[in-house]
Amino acid sequence: MDLSIDSGHHGGWRVISVGGEIDLYTAPALREALIAEVEAGAERLAVDLRQVGFMDSMGLGVLIGTRRRLNERDAAFALICQEGAVRRVLDVSGMTKVFDVVDRLEELPPAETE
Amino acid sequence: MSEVASPGVLALELAPDPGLLAAARLFAAASARLAGCGEEVVEDVRLAVSEACTRAMRRADRPSEDRIRVETRSEGDVLTVAVVGPSGQPVGDPGDDPAIDLVTALFPGASESVDHGVVVLRFSAPRS
Numbered sequence: 001m002d003l004s005i006d007s008g009h010h011g012g013w014r015v016i017s018v019g020g021e022i023d024l025y026t027a028p029a030l031r032e033a034l035i036a037e038v039e040a041g042a043e044r045l046a047v048d049l050r051q052v053g054f055m056d057s058m059g060l061g062v063l064i065g066t067r068r069r070l071n072e073r074d075a076a077f078a079l080i081c082q083e084g085a086v087r088r089v090l091d092v093s094g095m096t097k098v099f100d101v102v103d104r105l106e107e108l109p110p111a112e113t114e
Numbered sequence: 115m116s117e118v119a120s121p122g123v124l125a126l127e128l129a130p131d132p133g134l135l136a137a138a139r140l141f142a143a144a145s146a147r148l149a150g151c152g153e154e155v156v157e158d159v160r161l162a163v164s165e166a167c168t169r170a171m172r173r174a175d176r177p178s179e180d181r182i183r184v185e186t187r188s189e190g191d192v193l194t195v196a197v198v199g200p201s202g203q204p205v206g207d208p209g210d211d212p213a214i215d216l217v218t219a220l221f222p223g224a225s226e227s228v229d230h231g232v233v234v235l236r237f238s239a240p241r242s
Contacts, residue, residue, distance in 0.1 A: 024171060054160070056216070057165060057168070057213050057216050
């Protein structure tokens with residue numbers, strides 16, 4: 001089962017929208033896509049997981065690695081995720097305390113104006 | 115709730131191919147539903163089986179020979195799930211494996227045993 005990965009912008013954020021299931025098979029593709037965004041210099045990166053039907057610890061590892069890379073240059077990282085299987089994984093693993101998680105795009109913190 | 119069909123053992127055997135993880139999850143979810151587990155438990159079983167199979171696949175060092183078996187057994191009030199795989203190569207630090215952490219967080223009685231080159235990860239889920 002392949003992953004769909006699309007990109008866009010919303011309110012100063014670079015938004016990567018993911019669809020499908022994230023596991024050992026598909027996580028590398030997500031990792032590559034997010035690394036590319038980090039290396040392209042994203043200052044505010046959000047991953048939209050609302051169309052992801054399943055995610056396990058392999059997906060968590062990709063998100064944790066992305067957050068670490070962005071932290072190294074004080075860039076913002078957020079997840080868009082509603083109640084369901086993915087939110088369950090974040091809750092059980094304690095990652096809702098680590099990541100900034102919002103229910104909707106509109107809830108992403110606005111970019112600070114200079 | 116109506117009585118569930120006669121209890122029994124269901125099993126799926128697969129090669130250590132990550133592309134087959136989705137099939138393992140479908141099997142796990144179907145088994146849990148057949149056993150009468152509630153939907154929240156079904157999702158937890160699906161996640162735990164994915165974690166266990168992932169762990170087994172990462173250990174496998176003979177992809178053409180190694181096999182991973184997912185077995186579900188309905189007995190009384192519980193569905194017992196066992197994921198059996200090769201002991202193969204170690205995966206990272208044994209004390210720091212997010213897969214095991216997630217399985218035990220979902221099913222606190224989960225256990226892993228090693229015997230004669232085979233690793234068995236076992237947990238039990240409540241049937242409604």
